[in-house]
Amino acid sequence: MAWQRPTYRMVDGERIDGAWCHVWRRHRPEAEWFVNDLIVYADGAIMCGDRTDLAGLKKLLASEMLSPTKPGITPPAAEPSKWLSRHGEPLTPVGFLAEVADRIEELSGRSTAGERCWEAIRRYQQSPAAERRALLRDAYLAVPPHLRIYVLGDMDRQDRPLRVLLTERGEPVDGDGPMVTEDMHQSALDYFNRVDEGVARAQEQRAVQHADDSHEGTGPDVTLHETVYPRGWPEELGLFVLRNDFPASVRFAGESYPSVLHGYWSLSAANATDRRQIAAAPTAREAHDLGGRASRRADWPSVRLAVMAGLLRAKFAQHIELAEILVSTGDAAIRYTGLSDSPFWRDAPDSRGRNWMGRLLELTRSELIAQRSLAE
Numbered sequence: 001m002a003w004q005r006p007t008y009r010m011v012d013g014e015r016i017d018g019a020w021c022h023v024w025r026r027h028r029p030e031a032e033w034f035v036n037d038l039i040v041y042a043d044g045a046i047m048c049g050d051r052t053d054l055a056g057l058k059k060l061l062a063s064e065m066l067s068p069t070k071p072g073i074t075p076p077a078a079e080p081s082k083w084l085s086r087h088g089e090p091l092t093p094v095g096f097l098a099e100v101a102d103r104i105e106e107l108s109g110r111s112t113a114g115e116r117c118w119e120a121i122r123r124y125q126q127s128p129a130a131e132r133r134a135l136l137r138d139a140y141l142a143v144p145p146h147l148r149i150y151v152l153g154d155m156d157r158q159d160r161p162l163r164v165l166l167t168e169r170g171e172p173v174d175g176d177g178p179m180v181t182e183d184m185h186q187s188a189l190d191y192f193n194r195v196d197e198g199v200a201r202a203q204e205q206r207a208v209q210h211a212d213d214s215h216e217g218t219g220p221d222v223t224l225h226e227t228v229y230p231r232g233w234p235e236e237l238g239l240f241v242l243r244n245d246f247p248a249s250v251r252f253a254g255e256s257y258p259s260v261l262h263g264y265w266s267l268s269a270a271n272a273t274d275r276r277q278i279a280a281a282p283t284a285r286e287a288h289d290l291g292g293r294a295s296r297r298a299d300w301p302s303v304r305l306a307v308m309a310g311l312l313r314a315k316f317a318q319h320i321e322l323a324e325i326l327v328s329t330g331d332a333a334i335r336y337t338g339l340s341d342s343p344f345w346r347d348a349p350d351s352r353g354r355n356w357m358g359r360l361l362e363l364t365r366s367e368l369i370a371q372r373s374l375a376e
Contacts, residue, residue, distance in 0.1 A: 003103065007039060008349070015349075016041045017107050023048065024067040033071050040100055042107035054101055061093035068096035083177030086158070089145035098144040113143045114151045121162070125192055137166050152195075161188040219332040223347075224358070226338025241322050242334075242361060244341075245284035248322055252314045259284045260311045265291025267307050268300050288340065305356065312364045326365050327372075334358040334365075 005019040018041040025036040025048065039047040046052050048066065060066040068091055079085040089095065102112050111119070120139035124132045140162055143151050149158040160173075165188040167173045167180045178184070224242050233240070233247065240246060244260040257263035261284040269275045274294040281287035297303075316323040335347040336357035343352035 009041060009045075011043075016043050016045075018042065019103055019107060024070055025049070026065055029064070033067070036066075038066075038100075040103050040107070042104065042109075044104055046100070054097070054104075057100060058097055061097060068093065081176050082174035083172075088147065088149040091146045095144045095146045098142075099147065102144060113139070114147070117143055117151055117162075121192055124165075125189065125196075128189065133166070140166060157191070161191045164188045219330045221333045221335050222329045223335040223337055224361075226340060237321065237325060239325065239329075241325055243336075244357070245288075246322075247284070248315055248319050250311055250315045251318065252311050255279065257311075259287070260308075260315055261285075262287040263311045264304075264308055265294075268296055268304065269294040270297045271295060285340070305360070308357075309360050309363065312360055313367070316364055316368060323368055326361065327368055329365065334361045336361070 003019045003021050005017075007018045007020055008015050009018065010016070018039050020037050020039040022035050023038045024033045026033045036048055041047075044053055046054070046057050048057075048060070052060070057066075061068075075090060076087075079087065098113070102114075106112050117136075117139040120132075120136040124136045140148065140151070140159075151159055152162060163173055163177075164180060164184050169180050169182060169185065172179055222239065224239060226243070227240055241248065244264065247259050250257050250260055250263050252263055253267070255263070255266075257266060257279055258281075262279055262281060265287050266275045266278040268291055269278060271294065274290070278287050278290045278294065281290055316326055336345065336355055337347050341357065344354050345357045347353045347355040347358055
């Protein structure tokens with residue numbers, strides 16, 4: 001089942017994360033089937049036309065009003081050998097219900113069936129006692145049947161080492177596979193030990209490669225909201241001065257602009273007349289509107305980041321009091337929000353928001369701090 005995300009809904013101001021997939025549905029037993037979205041949320045709510053929950057979804061599946069696979073398709077023939085098969089179990093309504101329950105666990109931040117299976121493997125490695133083996137079997141069988149071949153994340157061996165480990169000595173694996181011996185059990189345990197060693201090596205190497213990725217001391221995110229001051233900007237300076245429409249004159253590339261926004265949109269224009277008109281706009285918002293209507297320079301997509309970075313450096317180098325406010329944000333992530341700027345520049349609650357303004361402000365802040373350190 002292919003799940004898509006992110007999606008979410010708001011409840012009393014709180015964001016509830018979700019994920020969705022396609023299912024087949026009909027409204028009456030004799031009606032035609034149609035494709036519908038099934039959305040699950042971290043709080044257990046399920047939307048498929050109407051709102052329901054796991055118990056309601058179970059009833060829908062049992063009533064044959066909803067199907068995870070296209071109805072009427074002839075299922076593939078049974079594999080001649082379970083042990084030799086490279087395919088997982090077929091997706092069934094029961095397996096789908098288990099997968100939906102697992103998806104809710106994941107969205108809510110709780111461990112999934114696959115993660116609980118790995119926890120049981122770790123406990124059995126520490127002490128391969130009979131009771132722990134029984135718990136491991138239960139954890140493995142709790143994984144949705146059609147997903148079990150993926151639980152180890154090994155597409156060569158799939159879940160075979162686990163199936164060997166859970167088969168009694170002297171019994172054939174899967175009923176038609178090799179007869180399990182003590183050596184096969186030990187080989188399966190050795191496999192998991194090698195996996196642990198590989199994970200430990202990878203973590204050690206990642207710690208070396210990412211040695212500068214410490215988040216210690218990072219403060220809470222700073223969000224720069226888009227604001228409007230109909231009676232004029234406040235006399236007491238605050239975080240709003242970091243916005244591009246704040247009226248702080250900037251001299252850049254031989255020209256002067258009333259604000260960063262004036263400079264950005266003026267420099268984006270292909271025509272000299274448009275550039276002058278944008279630079280002379282009474283407000284930053286008017287400069288933005290004029291710039292949006294003007295013809296763009298052909299190279300603008302390639303140079304706009306460098307231009308914006310240059311304008312920000314100039315702004316904070318030429319206005320020490322504004323630089324102090326930027327530096328006061330410490331090492332916090334800066335989220336630049338609003339609706340007037342495109343998703344390329346602002347932070348948005350979906351995959352479109354790239355927050356380049358926030359990133360460039362963080363870069364400028366880092367440069368200011370580095371310059372002060374060198375000067376000491």
